[in-house]
Amino acid sequence: MEFVLSQPKGMDDRKRTPGQPPKTGGGKEPGWAEGLRQLYNSVVHEPLPDSFSELLKKLDRVKDERD
Amino acid sequence: MTEAHPADSDGVFKRDLLAVLPHLRAFARGLCGRADFADDLVQETAIKAWVARDRFTPGTNMRAWTFAILRNHFLSELRRNRHQAEYDPAAAERLLVMESDQEAPLHLSDVEQALRKLSPERREALLLIGAGGFTYEQAAQICDCAVGTMKSRVARARDQLARLLDPERDTIAAAPRKARTAS
Numbered sequence: 199m200e201f202v203l204s205q206p207k208g209m210d211d212r213k214r215t216p217g218q219p220p221k222t223g224g225g226k227e228p229g230w231a232e233g234l235r236q237l238y239n240s241v242v243h244e245p246l247p248d249s250f251s252e253l254l255k256k257l258d259r260v261k262d263e264r265d
Numbered sequence: 266m267t268e269a270h271p272a273d274s275d276g277v278f279k280r281d282l283l284a285v286l287p288h289l290r291a292f293a294r295g296l297c298g299r300a301d302f303a304d305d306l307v308q309e310t311a312i313k314a315w316v317a318r319d320r321f322t323p324g325t326n327m328r329a330w331t332f333a334i335l336r337n338h339f340l341s342e343l344r345r346n347r348h349q350a351e352y353d354p355a356a357a358e359r360l361l362v363m364e365s366d367q368e369a370p371l372h373l374s375d376v377e378q379a380l381r382k383l384s385p386e387r388r389e390a391l392l393l394i395g396a397g398g399f400t401y402e403q404a405a406q407i408c409d410c411a412v413g414t415m416k417s418r419v420a421r422a423r424d425q426l427a428r429l430l431d432p433e434r435d436t437i438a439a440a441p442r443k444a445r446t447a448s
Binding site: 234237239241261 | 275279283286287288290291292294304308311312315316371373375376379380392395396397423427431
């Protein structure tokens with residue numbers, strides 16, 4: 199039984215896509231492919247910089263302007 | 266003054282938007298190569314997405330939707346400022362050496378530099394498919410192109426990276442090419 203419906207939106211992008219290459223590190227995939235993912239994931243896993251703490255306030259301000 | 270967005274759906278939208286920020290940062294960093302510029306793009310993208318939240322269909326892919334906004338914003342910033350995507354050597358320096366079983370370790374900074382040599386179209390295609398995990402169909406939607414075009418861009422980007430980074434293991438061209446960066 200799958201629990202597709204219970205996944206929170208926006209957080210579920212890590213599920214495997216059928217077309218993705220396997221991560222076995224075997225001879226098939228070039229080394230840079232894993233490097234590219236590491237580059238990307240290293241940023242994904244960085245904590246958000248302080249400048250982003252203002253973002254929520256900005257969003258609220260935009261909301262106030264709209265209302 | 267519309268009541269289209271009750272507070273709770275705004276709350277859900279905001280939660281989902283905040284959840285994709287790390288991915289937006291990674292995509293933006295890959296596109297432009299500069300952490301400061303990338304973070305500006307992400308913040309501006311978040312605000313654009315928030316303002317346009319009426320146009321988001323709940324239940325669809327927030328990441329794909331916001332990536333498209335970021336990409337369009339990036340391109341218009343490039344046009345406006347003629348800001349060439351610049352390589353930030355300091356950022357690359359901070360990156361770790363990639364662990365690898367290969368004899369010669371491939372440095373992440375090599376991958377980063379090679380990525381910068383791709384055309385913007387190929388770079389974004391490779392980032393979306395090879396790093397972001399999008400399907401060709403999703404990537405084509407994000408970049409507003411045909412699926413076949415996306416596939417072709419990814420294939421060419423892969424060939425080019427292979428030539429830049431694995432010149433001796435070139436599976437395409439028979440003649441080995443000296444493509445390592447000389448600087």
